[in-house]
Amino acid sequence: MVDGKPSRAPEGVEVTDAKLTHVRTDLPVSGRVPTHPGILAWVDEVAALTRPEAIHHCDGSDEEWDHLVDVLVAAGTAVRLNPERKPNSLYVRTDPDDVARVEDRTFICSVAEDDCGPTNNWMAPAQMKAILRDRFDGCMRGRTMYVVPFCMGHVEAADPKFGVEITDSPYVALSMRIMTRMGAEPLEAMEASRAAFVPALHSVGMPLTEGVVDVPWPCNDEKYIAHFPDERAIWSFGSGYGGNSLLGKKCYALRIASVMARDEGWLAEHMLILRLTSPKGRVFHVCAAFPSACGKTNLAMINPTIPGWKAETLGDDIAWLRPGDDGRLWAVNPESGLFGVAPGTGETTNPNAMRAVEAGNSVFTNVALTPDGDVWWEGMTDVAPERLTDWKGRAWTPRGPDGGRPSEKAAHPNSRFCTPITQVPILAAAYDDPRGVPIDAIIFGGRRENTIPLVAQSRSWAHGVFMGATCSSETTAASTGSVGVLRRDPMAMLPFIGYHVADYLQHWLDVGNATTADKLPKIFYVNWFRRDGDGRFLWPGFGENSRVLKWIAERIDGRVGAVDSPAGQLPLPEDLDVSGLDLPATDLEAVIGYSPSEWADELPRVRRWLRSLGSRLPTEMHDELWLLAEAMVREVAH
């Protein structure tokens, strides 16, 4: 963290005409130069290292947006979409090798190796800094360096969390305006209080040295996404994509914030936030943690199919949960945009996301382009357009050369829309409340074709933490690597916990112990993805998930019972509202039921996973494992 009073402000900045200017570089500077000494000193230090051609201080204005669009179009990075279809929107294709987060190149550089834990890549901070200083040396040559002040969460929050991203990517500067509260407002707030901020340094890693010709999507084969949790700093090199480059998102709001949260007694989580109103007007607030590409954005914008229930969106990816004066957990969404998976988003699955992107002001990356300057992706419509340009820029038709389906998808499976959250038609008014909302239920989930029932409630907070700790999912295209491989993903945070996973689980227990059980959210575990023998989804999902939310609400109010099972407390078939659903009773039982044979396979996997977390694992987790094994034996004896 850089504080307001820099160690070498006097030499780094100079006051002329009551205006601070850069003195360590004689570069052309555009935008208002910040009066915050810490920012200025850091910008000068980075400029001296990376040697850009110019510096631009971002204010987040519409004029600046238009300028960045012009820059991106002129560079061939983006094309403007047809304003009648997608007003004020851009289409971008990345390098085919820069399409997702790179977990094997993501590092937690804690001072103590032991603070990193078995689930993260570690390197000593000094060693990583030495490598990165070498990579960043001159890496912005020929490019403009953008200085992007931002705030994660509300600028008027009790303890606003500021950041400044320095990037040589205009795509990143533009996207940060959508994804965060960025520009003049957070900068003025930082200046007024000389606030500390997280310095977040990013470069695509392709300097335009003599003879180098720029490409539409510059990047570097060698990538580093490095976090320095002790000093609260981020250095990212070589990738321009998503969570690798929009540093306010996963890098700050999850990895660095999880460390802040540990130290300050709150939780930084990979969760959507949803407000649910029952037909009788009872309001529930729910947070849900699913791994990347497992349904957060969809659930955050659900259109309930059951009559009388209303859902409103507060967040779709990240939630910060803080204990309130009333002892309850209050959640805010630190972001201001959606960075949503495009494929599978359509009129039937997520009409609210469709309305949000149609309102424009969006950046679409690695989807397909229609001849009339609109975008398309698999799942947007049932029938694909006759002619498209695919995400690699090639002509594409819905039929392959042999007349059958084409072998490749038109849109990359991790293609994304980047859209202001304010365009979501069902946005809750409380989205913009710095206090957030009090949470009634926490839901964990994952993508499992078997074993995990549709919904289960935990018996206690510790059991809920155990459910979260042993959560698992089949991998998706949101990260590089193979897809469909089963892995444990504690609280859907495996790639995002900025410290030792065992300490993280202890912290969850501590947050629970700090308040009384009746104030704590109830914890549930869901799985929308259970399949039958033919590979068919047993549960229709999407809007029909409101039926599960209704059961959760009724459990919170103590209006329905449950069946105890080793997998947790399960609904009685008659308590799950499936009226109007074409769901055979056998399918219902299969999707909500506990399967002893599947759990017999699961138990050793859970045991192996917990053992891999090392000796710091809280004893409560061992106790819960023992209770699970015992309950399974009892179940068989029945």
Ligand SMILES: Nc1nc2c(ncn2[C@@H]2O[C@H](COP(=O)(O)OP(=O)(O)OP(=O)(O)O)[C@@H](O)[C@H]2O)c(=O)[nH]1
């Ligand atoms: N079968 C089924 N698929 C779903 C359901 N909800 C979401 N999906 C699919 O899951 C994929 C990802 O959904 P998202 O809602 O974008 O996932 P996310 O968790 O927000 O992903 P990130 O933004 O990467 O964190 C899409 O292809 C959806 O169509 C559901 O209830 N059932």
Ligand SMILES: O=C([O-])CC(=O)C(=O)O
């Ligand atoms: O971070 C990204 O690139 C996209 C995202 O939301 C995720 O992977 O969960």
Ligand SMILES: [Mn+2]
């Ligand atoms: Mn999402």
